[in-house]
Amino acid sequence: DAKTTQPPSMDCAEGRAANLPCNHSTISGNEYVYWYRQIHSQGPQYIIHGLKNNETNEMASLIITEDRKSSTLILPHATLRDTAVYYCIVRPPGNQFYFGTGTSLTVIP
Amino acid sequence: KAGVTQTPRYLIKTRGQQVTLSCSPISGHRSVSWYQQTPGQGLQFLFEYFSETQRNKGNFPGRFSGRQFSNSRSEMNVSTLELGDSALYLCASSGTGGRNEKLFFGSGTQLSVL
Numbered sequence: 001d002a003k004t005t006q007p008p009s010m011d012c013a014e015g016r017a018a019n020l021p022c023n024h025s026t027i028s029g030n031e032y033v034y035w036y037r038q039i040h041s042q043g044p045q046y047i048i049h050g051l052k053n054n055e056t057n058e059m060a061s062l063i064i065t066e067d068r069k070s071s072t073l074i075l076p077h078a079t080l081r082d083t084a085v086y087y088c089i090v091r092p093p094g095n096q097f098y099f100g101t102g103t104s105l106t107v108i109p
Numbered sequence: 110k111a112g113v114t115q116t117p118r119y120l121i122k123t124r125g126q127q128v129t130l131s132c133s134p135i136s137g138h139r140s141v142s143w144y145q146q147t148p149g150q151g152l153q154f155l156f157e158y159f160s161e162t163q164r165n166k167g168n169f170p171g172r173f174s175g176r177q178f179s180n181s182r183s184e185m186n187v188s189t190l191e192l193g194d195s196a197l198y199l200c201a202s203s204g205t206g207g208r209n210e211k212l213f214f215g216s217g218t219q220l221s222v223l
Contacts, residue, residue: 032209097152100151
């Protein structure tokens with residue numbers, strides 16, 4: 001079962017930062033937080049993941065609170081191609097991901 | 110490196126038939142997972158194979174089965190198809206399935222059951 005809570009939808013102006021929140025209050029100490037996105041009818045695309053520390057890569061930044069009960073995915077300069085469903089996933093032991101319902105992000109010109 | 114390859118991309122079947130979907134993981138990856146995506150249920154885990162053995166299984170009926178070959182390629186089979194099996198079937202691969210490993214997804218097979 002999904003252990004995360006995300007807002008169902010968000011809008012963001014093109015060129016601005018998109019901040020996508022995720023609540024995972026029951027996360028265990030050794031569970032990673034992963035973010036994926038999915039553009040309609042394509043396979044989910046990996047964005048970023050982390051355990052405790054904030055992470056940054058060429059796509060995004062991941063900010064995890066000190067108590068690890070929530071995180072925020074930041075897309076620094078959103079473009080129209082960032083319009084997608086974004087999934088925040090807490091990865092349990094084993095290799096199954098529970099995707100939940102995600103946040104549908106719409107980037108507005 | 111080539112990505113995860115799934116064939117066919119689209120498939121149309123009728124109720125009662127069976128279907129086999131194929132997945133070729135990224136070279137060197139030994140873990141292959143399968144997911145079903147429907148508008149009503151979202152993305153749901155079917156099963157995972159590692160080194161030719163099923164390692165994890167989701168909550169799906171026995172009509173859904175899979176296997177993995179020695180080259181890590183995997184197939185998924187659905188027997189006695191039902192209308193509700195219409196879905197996007199996604200395959201994902203990773204090296205060993207460790208919790209710090211990324212999962213890479215293919216583009217999926219869109220199955221329509223008529």
